Amino acid sequence: MASTTVCKNAIHAPQSVLHLLARLHKQSFEQEEILKRPDGGYNVISDTLKSDPANTEAKRNEIMLDKFIALDADKAALVYSLIRATGALNVVEAGTSFGVSTIYLALAVGQNAEAAGKTSAQAKVMATEFESSKATQARKYWREAGSSVEPWIDLREGDLLQTLKGDLPVIDFVLLDIWTPMVVPTLELLEPHFRPGTLLVADNTVTSASGYQDFFKRISAPGSGYRTLTLPYSGGLELVTYWPKA
Template sequence: MNSSPLQNPDLDRFVAELHQRSSDQVTGITTYFADRADRGNAADLSDLDTAANEFLADKLIALEHDKALLCHRLCLALRARRVVEVGTSYGVSTLYLAQAVRLVTESDGGTGVVIGTEQEPGKIAAAEKNFRRAGVEAYVDLRAGDLRETLVNLQAPIDLALIDIWPVMARPALELITPKLRPGGLILIDNTENHSESYREAFEFIEDPRHGLLTQTLPFRGGLELVIKR
């Protein structure tokens, strides 16, 4: 078994540190939403209000290590050079994707990029700092703003996309990414089992035969959707 999952021990240690920080914040996040529900002011997880967004502004909410590592491995399997990540946050999962693109380009030659999008200024600054510390900044194009604007001019072909954002924004992301996704390309969507009703519009898009997509829910915590373009 490879003792360095990302083929870079320093990067392995750094992402472990970030995952621990994210894990340490979970109790506080759970308590916040539970307290709101107890007060009769439950937050709509499919469309968060201003107070909830402000509370979450400094929270990592990182994609779990096993899911992020799967994304990394799939990028390697696809020899991915153009990857899109919707919902970059602090850039934890971006590090897995960018490292895969770096390994592919170092092995095969040429160039590659992970295109990320994030709306929260504080998270953008933190993510960029993390990219520099990890030494992958040359492989990341982080776009600031609403994904419905930042992802409009995506270039084809996209090899893989990761959608890890509030469910209400999943369908707009799919509408922009799918036309540029190459045949055999993949889209991964987090928490589709936990929030299946909130993802209803996204699944309507995925299941529309005009878009040429196949999907399977993988048995990760909360569900991880694996969508394939035929």
């Protein structure tokens, strides 16, 4: 079952941010319970995939337009901990929605930057969302979260295959939390900016295994440089590291 309780012992954040996260995780959970009903959005999407595959993307976008589908709280706490522990300064989030996971990423990047004496010009979460109504609402939540979060986010609004084409630093960490057909194109776009040891986390790699087939093919290809581990979180959480041959 999805974890919705904020892992307060894992995250250093102002009380107001912890309260905001608890509120947003609760809303996301309530929406997901409705999505999972027999007549809910997840079944509508999988039925469309069978009956009218060409319309699946449009149907998914329509159903998900007002949905958080936020990363589970325990996964988000792990992501926060990995970023803090590795000192990552440049993080890409593929799929931002209403920006719940982004709050964790920004807390971690901001704290790393402060520890390393870097400014927000030198450390960023590059968040990505193509639905402008979601991007607008995400910005409101980040404003509400305040100075431990908002300054560390560079939201790139639009199709990430366009918005991440330019102006990318060397990337330390990637969160892949996006529709599965976008995963490999995103990886191909970002890979030239990886360094030895870049970390990637991908969500729901067990429950969405069929959607991740091409991703697994790509990262397990001989010479790809990737190493991967499926962590036993709800739905499966992939922890990937990049070690290209010199």
